[in-house]
Amino acid sequence: MKKIFITGADGFIGSHMTEEFIKNGYEVKALVFYNSFGRCGWLNSLPKDILKYVEIVQGDIRDKSLMQRYIEGCDAVIHLAALIAIPYSYDAPESYVDTNINGTLNILQSCKEKNMRLLLVSSSEVYGSALYVPIDEKHPLQGQSPYSATKIAAEKLGEAFYRSFDTPITIVRPFNTYGPRQSCRAVIPTIISQLVNGAKEIKLGNINSTRDFNYVKDTVNGFFEIYNNESTIGETINICSQYEVSIKLLTEMLIEKINPDAVIKCEKNRLRPKKSEVDRLLGDNKKIHQLTGWKPCYSLIQGLDETIQFFKDNIHLYKDNKYMK
Numbered sequence: 001m002k003k004i005f006i007t008g009a010d011g012f013i014g015s016h017m018t019e020e021f022i023k024n025g026y027e028v029k030a031l032v033f034y035n036s037f038g039r040c041g042w043l044n045s046l047p048k049d050i051l052k053y054v055e056i057v058q059g060d061i062r063d064k065s066l067m068q069r070y071i072e073g074c075d076a077v078i079h080l081a082a083l084i085a086i087p088y089s090y091d092a093p094e095s096y097v098d099t100n101i102n103g104t105l106n107i108l109q110s111c112k113e114k115n116m117r118l119l120l121v122s123s124s125e126v127y128g129s130a131l132y133v134p135i136d137e138k139h140p141l142q143g144q145s146p147y148s149a150t151k152i153a154a155e156k157l158g159e160a161f162y163r164s165f166d167t168p169i170t171i172v173r174p175f176n177t178y179g180p181r182q183s184c185r186a187v188i189p190t191i192i193s194q195l196v197n198g199a200k201e202i203k204l205g206n207i208n209s210t211r212d213f214n215y216v217k218d219t220v221n222g223f224f225e226i227y228n229n230e231s232t233i234g235e236t237i238n239i240c241s242q243y244e245v246s247i248k249l250l251t252e253m254l255i256e257k258i259n260p261d262a263v264i265k266c267e268k269n270r271l272r273p274k275k276s277e278v279d280r281l282l283g284d285n286k287k288i289h290q291l292t293g294w295k296p297c298y299s300l301i302q303g304l305d306e307t308i309q310f311f312k313d314n315i316h317l318y319k320d321n322k323y324m325k
Contacts (some may be wrong), residue, residue, distance in 0.1 A: 003027040005074040007061055007107065008081030010041025012182045013174075013216060017078060019046060029074055031081065034058040038153040042181045044180045047143075055255070058307035061103035066208040067110045076117035077109045079222065085185050086125070086147045086272070092144035101157070102149035108161045117168045119227055123151050124175040124212070124281050125241070133244075134284035137173070144276045162234050163269045171234045172223060175240040175283045178200075179216030179303060184318060188213070188304070191251050192311045193318040195258040202255065202262050204216040205270030207248040212283045215303030218296040231283075232291050238282025241296045257308060283287045 004021050008014040009030030018028045032040050059066045059079045067182055071077060083099045084088070104120070112116045127135050128142025143149035161167040176313070178188040186202070194202050214222075222239035226232045248264070253263045288294050300304075311318060 001025065001027050002075040003029055003055075003073060005029045005031065005071050005077045007031045007079050009261045010043050012042065012179075013177055013219065014214045015042035015046065015078045015181060016179070016220045017080065018043065018054060018224060019050055019222050022050050024224060025066050027053045029055045029070065030059060031070060032056060032058055032060070033081070034060055043182070043220070052191070057251040061099060061106055064106040066110065068113070071114060072117060074101055074116070076119070076175075076227065077107060078119045079104065080120065080121045082121070082151075084123075084147065086145050087149075089145055089147035090273070095132070095148045096146050097167070100147075101153045102216050104154040105157055108157055108167065111162055111169070112165050112167045115167065117233075118158075118170070119223060119228070120154065120169055121173055122155050122173045122236075123148070123168075124173055124238070124283060125278065126152045126155065126173065126300065127281065129278050130282060133280065134280040135238070136283060136284040137238055137287055144278055145272070159236075168233045169225055170234070171236040172226060172287075173236065173238050174219050174222070175212040175214055175238065175281060177214050177216050177219045179307050182216075182307075185249045187211075187247060187309070188250070188254075188307065190320070191254050192258070192308055193315070194310075195254060195262060196311050196315050196317065198259070200262055202251060202264040202268065203265050203267050204247065204251065205266065205272070206277055207251060207264060207266060208246060209278065210244045210246045210280045210282065211250075212242065212244055212281050213250075213300060214239060214241050214296065215298035215306070218298050218303075220290055221292050221297075222288060225294040226288070229292045235287070235291070237288050237291070238285055239288060239294075240285045241300070242283055242285045243282075243300065244282040245300065254304065254308075257304070
């Protein structure tokens with residue numbers, strides 16, 4: 001039974017990734033961010049028949065020697081761990097450099113020494129506002145926030161390790177993933193949690209921007225298909241639905257489903273700086289389909305319905321509507 005080392009396994013996508021690989025016959029060594037309480041994030045919510053195949057380890061990707069020890073006995077690495085909140089990156093850019101660039105370098109060096117397969121997780125934010133649509137993998141990269149700049153740098157390090165040392169790396173750019181377990185730093189949980197908590201005014205930032213949303217089960221299945229196809233080594237690959245929706249229309253859809261009496265209220269403190277705002281994202285998924293046969297299985301409506309039900313069942317975890325960067 002092969003073992004996959006997943007960094008950031010305690011998070012939203014990481015916990016679903018852990019499930020996906022275990023359901024497909026793998027074991028997982030799951031890295032969670034060290035804390036003195038021994039908390040394992042969303043991994044604690046996984047069923048026992050899944051957890052028995054998970055080896056949970058605590059640590060920090062900024063510790064190179066620890067990462068070198070942790071990848072021992074593993075067959076591949078999926079590197080998800082990162083600082084991801086874009087608004088907070090305006091306040092603490094040095095933290096993002098330290099984690100997203102230096103931490104990624106530690107993972108790259110560890111994989112290089114073992115010649116280990118690595119899926120390096122990037123983000124559609126590296127594209128910035130679309131210069132053309134749909135956005136394919138050749139679209140120019142634009143550092144429109146400190147977060148996106150660090151993901152671009154991490155990508156370029158990955159490209160350099162592939163070209164310089166022949167480390168078997170694939171760079172994966174998921175577009176806006178949503179679904180159960182996501183925090184309210186993301187827009188869909190922000191909207192749903194406010195509605196389920198009974199808010200009459202749904203507080204948001206820019207509602208005119210558009211996004212390409214992917215249900216989390218489709219996203220992690222995309223990673224699984226990329227990992228299992230050697231033709232993806234050395235490539236940069238989008239995971240996207242190739243379907244675009246504005247935040248305004250998305251919010252109206254959710255209001256209609258949950259509380260038709262609610263209205264949208266835009267708040268200035270939720271807006272990005274003007275030149276930093278990503279106005280449009282619509283991805284091109286031809287490459288992943290050609291290389292692996294992957295295509296999304298969930299429509300936006302199907303994904304939203306499952307997500308709404310999760311929030312209704314777990315709203316006690318999302319009672320505080322305070323805006324978090």
